[in-house]
Every structure is written in structure tokens, then in C-alpha cells.
Amino acid sequence: MSVLVYAEHDNESLKTETNKLVHAALGVSTDIVVLVAGSGCAAIAEAAAKISGVSKVLLADNTVYEHQLPENIAELVVEVAADYSHVFAAATTTGKNFMPRVAALLDVAQISDIIKVEAADTFVRPIYAGNAIATVQSSDSKIIVTVRAASFDAAENDGNASVEILDTVKTSEKSSYVSAELTVSERPELTAADVIISGGRGMQNGDNFALLNGIADKLGAAIGASRAAVDAGFVPNDMQVGQTGKIVAPQLYIAVGISGAIQHLAGMKDSKVIVAINKDEEAPIFSVADYGLVGDLFDVLPQLEAAL
Amino acid sequence: MKILVPVKRAVDYNVKVRVKPDNSGVDLNNVKMAINPFCEIAIEEAIRLKEKGVATEVVVISIGDKACQEQIRTGLALGADRGIHIETDAGVVIDSLQVAKLLQKIVEAEKPDLVILGKQAIDSDNNQTGQMLAALTGMPQGTFASEVLVADGTVNVTREIDGGLQTVKLQLPAVVTTDLRLNEPRYASLPNIMKAKRKPIDVKPVADFGVDMTSKVTVIKVEAPAQRVGGVKVADVAELVHKLKNEAKVIS
Numbered sequence: 001m002s003v004l005v006y007a008e009h010d011n012e013s014l015k016t017e018t019n020k021l022v023h024a025a026l027g028v029s030t031d032i033v034v035l036v037a038g039s040g041c042a043a044i045a046e047a048a049a050k051i052s053g054v055s056k057v058l059l060a061d062n063t064v065y066e067h068q069l070p071e072n073i074a075e076l077v078v079e080v081a082a083d084y085s086h087v088f089a090a091a092t093t094t095g096k097n098f099m100p101r102v103a104a105l106l107d108v109a110q111i112s113d114i115i116k117v118e119a120a121d122t123f124v125r126p127i128y129a130g131n132a133i134a135t136v137q138s139s140d141s142k143i144i145v146t147v148r149a150a151s152f153d154a155a156e157n158d159g160n161a162s163v164e165i166l167d168t169v170k171t172s173e174k175s176s177y178v179s180a181e182l183t184v185s186e187r188p189e190l191t192a193a194d195v196i197i198s199g200g201r202g203m204q205n206g207d208n209f210a211l212l213n214g215i216a217d218k219l220g221a222a223i224g225a226s227r228a229a230v231d232a233g234f235v236p237n238d239m240q241v242g243q244t245g246k247i248v249a250p251q252l253y254i255a256v257g258i259s260g261a262i263q264h265l266a267g268m269k270d271s272k273v274i275v276a277i278n279k280d281e282e283a284p285i286f287s288v289a290d291y292g293l294v295g296d297l298f299d300v301l302p303q304l305e306a307a308l
Numbered sequence: 309m310k311i312l313v314p315v316k317r318a319v320d321y322n323v324k325v326r327v328k329p330d331n332s333g334v335d336l337n338n339v340k341m342a343i344n345p346f347c348e349i350a351i352e353e354a355i356r357l358k359e360k361g362v363a364t365e366v367v368v369i370s371i372g373d374k375a376c377q378e379q380i381r382t383g384l385a386l387g388a389d390r391g392i393h394i395e396t397d398a399g400v401v402i403d404s405l406q407v408a409k410l411l412q413k414i415v416e417a418e419k420p421d422l423v424i425l426g427k428q429a430i431d432s433d434n435n436q437t438g439q440m441l442a443a444l445t446g447m448p449q450g451t452f453a454s455e456v457l458v459a460d461g462t463v464n465v466t467r468e469i470d471g472g473l474q475t476v477k478l479q480l481p482a483v484v485t486t487d488l489r490l491n492e493p494r495y496a497s498l499p500n501i502m503k504a505k506r507k508p509i510d511v512k513p514v515a516d517f518g519v520d521m522t523s524k525v526t527v528i529k530v531e532a533p534a535q536r537v538g539g540v541k542v543a544d545v546a547e548l549v550h551k552l553k554n555e556a557k558v559i560s
């Protein structure tokens with residue numbers, strides 16, 4: 001058995017999700033090959049070659065792969081996958097986008113969003129927004145999996161694999177990249193942060209999210225939000241933590257003015273330590289919080305910033 | 309322009325599901341069912357495109373036992389023109405690939421210019437069907453859409469991606485899957501609910517499609533998630549910071 005791991009990156013840097021994918025893949029086989037597809041991404045391949053447990057890195061470096069459009073990435077992965085029993089990609093918006101295409105083109109099922117590898121053909125995944133946990137077994141000829149990276153430890157970076165260049169070029173005339181509007185932030189990304197502070201409807205408006213900035217700066221934290229805060233238009237959707245947003249598992253998660261809807265809990269309940277700050281002492285968030293502070297967030301946040 | 313909107317009957321999003329005592333699955337007896345929320349957004353988007361004069365016909369399709377005709381009727385009440393029901397036996401679970409293969413046959417027969425689907429169903433949480441359908445039919449895809457603009461045989465789809473938004477241009481016919489912020493679905497009015505009863509639903513037995521319905525993925529068990537035990541309430545910020553530093557040791 002051998003696993004092809006699709007590297008998560010943005011042509012600038014290799015994302016830690018890749019290390020976590022490799023760690024997850026080690027549950028299947030010790031023969032792990034990483035595929036890096038992108039443009040101007042030779043340095044990414046070098047970085048992937050350093051991940052412990054990786055035996056080889058394949059580099060498909062071409063302008064056609066710059067934006068990792070699913071139409072051509074899926075064709076590339078299908079071709080490369082011929083030599084492997086498994087393909088793993090992160091359950092990010094990139095992996096979720098192209099992997100089902102890969103599965104369909106190979107005429108096999110996809111197992112989405114796994115949180116545990118039980119055996120080479122058996123995986124654990126949440127369903128119903130994490131209200132149930134299913135263990136599923138695949139009898140497909142090739143096993144296509146997306147991995148919830150937050151559920152796995154990251155493989156170390158003390159490897160020394162070789163990099164092999166692929167000259168396969170897959171293009172599609174049917175889709176093209178137009179533009180991107182990326183949130184510019186000095187802060188860590190939500191899915192990679194050790195500390196996250198999130199605001200909910202209790203923040204009252206988007207401007208009040210600034211109250212979280214000072215605390216986030218002091219803790220090196222990412223800033224997130226509940227779906228209620230996103231739906232109310234306080235903050236953009238890419239800050240959303242929850243079933244339909246990002247799934248996170250930081251060392252410390254601070255929920256501010258968040259009641260704790262199932263939707264939100266599904267996205268953060270695997271955090272190591274959860275702190276809840278809410279003025280409603282009956283809020284469901286307190287039933288999952290390690291430390292709860294009942295109080296008005298507009299009093300508590302400035303005090304917390306000063307105390308850190 | 310014709311738009312096809314596949315929809316799924318799923319547990320109502322307000323229902324907190326329970327795992328069956330024998331761990332064979334989730335207990336769906338006497339549980340309120342509804343149209344999957346992302347599918348509702350897909351219908352709304354199709355109806356808006358029709359109201360703008362971009363689309364001329366909206367066809368809603370669902371796969372399942374007789375009960376899923378309720379969800380097709382909901383789609384018709386919201387403004388879709390007609391329905392297609394691919395009927396299976398009650399209690400049959402079909403996976404995303406099989407759904408995509410059945411939809412592929414419908415796409416070949418109906419030749420829609422745009423297929424709009426929800427990005428995922430809130431029961432199986434797979435997030436696969438739209439992408440699989442696109443691959444099987446050779447269509448380009450715009451997943452997790454927050455904006456859809458149709459012009460001159462193409463569609464520009466703005467997508468919710470990790471870190472922000474991305475816009476892609478797709479040649480029609482194309483597949484679009486919906487994210488939360490695409491629109492806010494309307495409620496069906498009573499006159500429209502009455503009118504929907506007279507709109508046609510074409511019922512086709514699943515056996516007519518020649519798609520292999522045996523799944524290669526077996527559910528071994530379904531369990532309730534490990535419960536997180538609530539901790540302690542702290543009196544003030546000073547106590548909180550003290551505990552985070554000395555007890556939990558997550559800040560220094």
C-alpha cells in the first residue's frame with residue numbers, strides 16, 4: 001500500500017495541514033509520496049521533502065496549476081494516483097473542491113473529513129454536524145479521503161526526501177481564474193493558530209470586534225466568529241468557526257458573546273482548553289467550557305487585555 | 309436558459325439527532341424532515357435568475373422514497389416550474405457517487421445550462437455531489453458560491469475559500485454549489501403553495517437508470533460523540549488569567 005498526499009499550499013508557503021496529512025497517512029502505510037501542484041512552487045516541494053515519513057515528493061510546477069483549479073488538478077491527480085492505493089487531501093476549500101472530482105473520475109466513493117484512521121480501509125468521520133460519529137469501511141479499489149487536519153498531530157520536519165519533477169500538463173478551457181480578494185492579516189490563520197479568540201452575536205456590531213484585537217495581539221491569537229456574527233454581517237464568512245465554517249482545535253479557544261449553538265460547537269469542541277465569556281449564565285457554551293466567566297464582555301475584554 | 313436544481317430531503321436543521329442504542333445509525337423515526345438548507349439556497353438562486361429574465365425554466369429534482377416529493381413540492385411552491393422524482397425504495401441509503409450518476413443521466417436528458425446544488429447536506433456532511441456531477445458530465449464547477457453572475461454563455465462565480473474570496477469564470481453548461489451567504493431564501497406564500505399542487509412531477513423508478521446502486525462504503529457503527537464535560541466558573545478576570553497560566557498552562 002502507498003499513499004499519495006496532496007500538499008496544501010498557496011505557492012508562497014507549505015501549510016502545516018500537509019504535515020498533519022502525512023501524520024494521518026502514516027496510519028495507512030509508511031510509503032508516503034507528496035504531490036505539490038502549483039506555479040513557481042519549487043520551494044514548496046523542498047519544504048515538503050523535509051517532512052518526516054515522506055519518501056518522495058512529486059512536483060508539478062506549471063502556470064496552469066497556479067490557482068489549483070479543480071478541473072485540471074483533478075485530471076493531474078487521477079493520472080498520478082494510478083500508482084497508489086490511497087489519495088489523501090486536506091478537507092480545506094482546496095481539497096473539498098477537487099477531490100470529489102478525482103473520486104468520480106476513478107469511479108470510486110470519497111470518504112470526507114476523516115478524524116481518525118482505524119485501518120487502511122476503515123476511517124472515522126463526524127456526521128450530522130458532529131452529533132454522531134461514524135466508522136466506515138471502504139471496499140473500493142482506490143481509497144479517496146479528505147482529512148480534517150485539526151484532528152491530527154503534525155509530522156515533524158526532519159526528513160530528507162528527493163524531489164521528482166512531473167511534466168504532466170492538464171489544462172481546461174472551460175474554467176479560468178478571474179480574481180481573489182484575500183483577507184490580509186498579520187495574525188495566524190484560524191486553522192493553524194494555537195490560540196483563537198472568537199466573537200458572537202453578543203459583540204453587537206462589526207466595530208466592536210476591534211475589542212478582540214489587543215487580546216489577540218498579546219496571545220498571538222487568530223480571531224474567529226460564530227455563524228450568528230457572520231449572518232448578522234458583523235464580519236466576513238472566512239472568520240466563521242463552525243460546522244459550515246472552519247473546524248479548529250487550538251490549545252486555547254476563547255468564546256466571547258457566543259451562546260454555543262450546536263453549529264458552533266461542532267467547529268471548536270476539540271480545542272484543548274475552552275474559555276467562555278458571556279453575560280447569560282445559562283448559555284450552552286458554559287457546558288463545554290473549561291473556564292466560564294459570567295459578565296458583560298464590554299467590561300471583561302478591556303480587563304482581560306490589561307491583565308495579559 | 310434552463311436551470312436544474314437537485315435537492316435533498318434531510319433532517320430539519322433544528323433537530324438534535326440521537327444515535328440509535330444499537331449503534332447502527334441515527335434515529336430518524338418521528339423526526340421532522342425538511343429541505344436541506346443549502347439546497348433551499350440553490351432553489352432561491354435559480355428562482356432569482358428566472359425573475360431577472362436570465363433563466364426561462366427551473367426544474368427541481370430529488371432522489372429518494374415517496375416522501376421526498378414533499379421537498380419537490382416545496383421547490384415548486386418557491387417558484388420552480390416542474391419536478392422530477394427518481395424514486396427508490398424506502399430506507400435505501402445511496403451515496404454521493406450514485407446520486408451524481410443518476411443526476412448525470414438527468415443532465416444528459418434535460419440538457420440544463422446550469423445545475424445549482426447545495427454545497428453539502430447537513431446529514432451526511434459529505435460535500436461531494438456537485439463536484440462529482442461536474443466531473444462525470446465534464447462540466448466546470450464553481451463551488452461554495454457567494455455570488456453568481458451569468459453573462460454571454462459564461463458564469464462568474466465568486467467562491468468562499470479559506471482566507472477570503474475567489475472568482476472564477478466558467479463556460480456554460482456549468483455546476484454551481486451554494487454557500488451560506490449567496491442569498492436568503494424566501495418563504496413560500498399560501499397561494500404559491502396551492503399553485504404548486506398543480507405543477508407536474510415526473511416520477512421515474514431508479515431501476516430505469518441502470519446505475520449500480522450497491523455502495524462500496526459500509527457503515528460499521530455510529531456512535532454519539534464524546535461529551536465534553538463543563539468545567540468551572542471563575543469569579544473574575546484575575547482568576548481566569550491565573551488559572552490559564554498555572555492550571556491549564558496554555559498561556560505564559
